[in-house]
Structure formats: structure tokens, C-alpha cells
Amino acid sequence: MNSESLDHASGLFLLKRAARSRPATLPQPMDTAKLRAYPDTMLIRSETPSDIDAIRALTETAFGQPDEARLVDLLRADGDAAISFVAVLDDQIVGHVLFSPMAAPVKTLGLAPVSVAPTYQKQGIGAQLIRRGLSQAQLDGWQASFVLGNPDYYTRFGYSVEAAKGFTNQFAGPYFMARELAPDALKTPFAVSYAPAFDKL
Ligand SMILES: CC(C)(COP(=O)(O)OP(=O)(O)OC[C@H]1O[C@@H](n2cnc3c(N)ncnc32)[C@H](O)[C@@H]1OP(=O)(O)O)[C@@H](O)C(=O)NCCC(=O)NCCS
Numbered sequence: 001m002n003s004e005s006l007d008h009a010s011g012l013f014l015l016k017r018a019a020r021s022r023p024a025t026l027p028q029p030m031d032t033a034k035l036r037a038y039p040d041t042m043l044i045r046s047e048t049p050s051d052i053d054a055i056r057a058l059t060e061t062a063f064g065q066p067d068e069a070r071l072v073d074l075l076r077a078d079g080d081a082a083i084s085f086v087a088v089l090d091d092q093i094v095g096h097v098l099f100s101p102m103a104a105p106v107k108t109l110g111l112a113p114v115s116v117a118p119t120y121q122k123q124g125i126g127a128q129l130i131r132r133g134l135s136q137a138q139l140d141g142w143q144a145s146f147v148l149g150n151p152d153y154y155t156r157f158g159y160s161v162e163a164a165k166g167f168t169n170q171f172a173g174p175y176f177m178a179r180e181l182a183p184d185a186l187k188t189p190f191a192v193s194y195a196p197a198f199d200k201l
Contacts, residue, residue, distance in 0.1 A: 042125070044132045047084040047096070052076070054093040055086065062115035067201055071113060074197035075100050082109055083133050083140070087116070087125050094120045097129040099137060102146060104192040106185050109137055111147040111154075112194075130157050134181070143185035146178045146192060167192055 047055060052073075059069035075081050080100040087095030095116040099109040111133070116126045134157060137145060147154050148171050151161055159177035166189035169176060180186050 041089055042094075042128075043088045044085055044128060045088065047081070047086050051086055051093060055084075055096050058093055058096055058117055059113060059115045061117060063113070068113040068115070071197055071201060072096075072098055074200055075195060078195065078197050080195040080197060082142075083136050085129055085133055085136070087129055089120070095125040095129050097126075097133045099133055099142075099145065100195040100197070102192050102194055104144070105190050106143040106182075107141060108144045108146065108192055109142050109181075110194050111145055112149075127156070134158070134179075138181050143182040144178060144180055146176065148175055149177070150175065151177060165189075169193060 055072060056069045059072055060066050063069070072081070072084075075098060076084070081098055082101050083097070083099040085097050086093045095114075097111070097114040099111050102108040102110045111130065114126055114129060116129075134145065145159070146164060146167075146169070147159050151159075151174075154177050158179040160179065161174060161177050163180070163186055164172065164176045164178035167176075167178065167186075168189070168191035170193070178186055
């Protein structure tokens with residue numbers, strides 16, 4: 001997969017476009033009122049087979065193109081949907097996050113893609129999905145996670161460009177971030193690569 005298509009797969013294309021249209025700002029503290037927007041009615045749970053069509057439709061709508069939805073299908077078909085959570089509101093899937101195993105010397109997950117239905121964005125649903133995914137990853141014994149995206153967004157979840165420095169990956173650079181899920185897991189840099197589905201797009 002070339003860097004342009006991974007840009008698309010990770011939403012970096014959209015993130016870059018959004019970043020260009022927004023003034024450069026430091027990450028803002030989370031608005032906890034937003035996190036409480038759906039206190040009783042929103043459910044975050046693992047995907048089930050009956051969710052597959054809805055996840056595909058949601059992902060296509062969120063990204064405005066089919067590539068990321070195809071990536072989700074390919075990762076699932078390969079058995080690489082290590083963590084796949086949906087956000088459900090009024091029986092409707094309004095958000096989805098996927099973490100897939102990366103080839104690395106420590107147990108490592110790549111975060112991509114994450115999607116929230118356009119009308120439900122900016123209400124904390126993406127943040128809840130990512131935080132729940134990271135908690136599950138720790139419970140499951142994963143030691144580290146990488147993401148390619150806009151640092152303005154992902155630093156609030158503990159990812160940093162600094163933590164990914166020195167790690168070998170074809171997309172290493174200013175949008176490539178890492179965070180430890182276990183102490184000292186990223187102390188010594190290593191080569192890390194995304195699941196094979198990322199190369200099939
Ligand atoms: C990115 C996405 C998942 C975020 O979900 P969300 O539920 O809207 O996010 P949250 O409500 O948790 O957080 C909203 C914050 O993220 C910021 N944000 C959202 N999209 C952003 C982007 N493309 N670039 C930078 N920041 C972004 C918002 O400005 C907002 O910031 P604030 O908290 O300082 O106001 C959602 O906007 C989406 O589905 N986008 C299209 C697909 C995509 O680009 N996915 C990410 C790449 S894998």
C-alpha cells in the first residue's frame with residue numbers, strides 16, 4: 001500500500017484537509033459535558049456478525065469513500081479485527097473503531113479506522129470508542145499501539161509523535177504516533193508494520 005492510500009485508509013487525508021482549514025491549536029482538554037451527551041442510552045460493545053452491513057455503511061458515510069469500509073472487511077476476513085467495537089444509540093450503529101495486530105517484537109495493535117456517523121460527530125462518541133478500545137487492549141495483554149493521524153486528535157488518548165520516533169515503519173513521520181499499553185514496551189525502538197490487509201487496498 002502506498003503512503004497516499006494509507007492516508008486514505010487512516011483518514012489522514014481527511015485529517016490533513018481538516019487541519020489545513022483549522023488554525024493550529026494545542027490539543028484542547030476534553031469537554032466532559034460532551035462525554036455525558038448520551039449517558040444512559042449509548043452502548044459500546046463488540047461487533048457481531050449482524051452488525052457487518054451497518055459498519056460498512058457507516059464507515060463509507062463517515063469517510064465519504066469506500067476504501068476504509070473495504071479495509072474493515074479485509075481485516076475481519078483475515079482474522080485481524082482484534083478489537084472491533086460499535087457505538088449503538090437507539091438500536092442504530094453510530095460509531096465504530098477497529099484495532100488490528102501489527103508485526104512487531106512486542107504485542108502491538110494499530111488503531112484504524114475509526115468512524116462516527118456525520119450527524120453524531122463532535123459529541124464524544126469517537127473518544128469513547130477509542131478509550132474503550134484501548135482499555136480492552138490492555139485487558140487483553142496488548143503492549144503497545146500505533147496510529148497514523150492528526151496529533152491534534154490522537155494525543156488526547158495518550159498517543160504521541162515523540163513515542164513513535166525511531167520506530168521503523170513506511171509511514172513514520174509527523175503523523176505517526178505511538179503509546180505504550182504496558183510499561184516500557186516502547187523503550188527500545190523496533191520495526192513495526194500494519195496488518196496485510198493494509199497492503200491489499
Ligand atoms: C474522527 C472522528 C472519528 C472523530 O469522532 P467524533 O465522535 O466526532 O470525535 P469526538 O467527539 O470524540 O472528538 C471531537 C474532537 O475531535 C476533533 N476532530 C474531529 N475530526 C478531526 C479531524 N479530522 N482533525 C482534527 N481534529 C478532529 C474535533 O475538532 C473535536 O475537537 P474538540 O474536542 O477540541 O472540540 C469522526 O470525526 C469521523 O468519523 N471522521 C471521519 C472519518 C475519519 O477521519 N476517521 C479518523 C481517521 S481513522
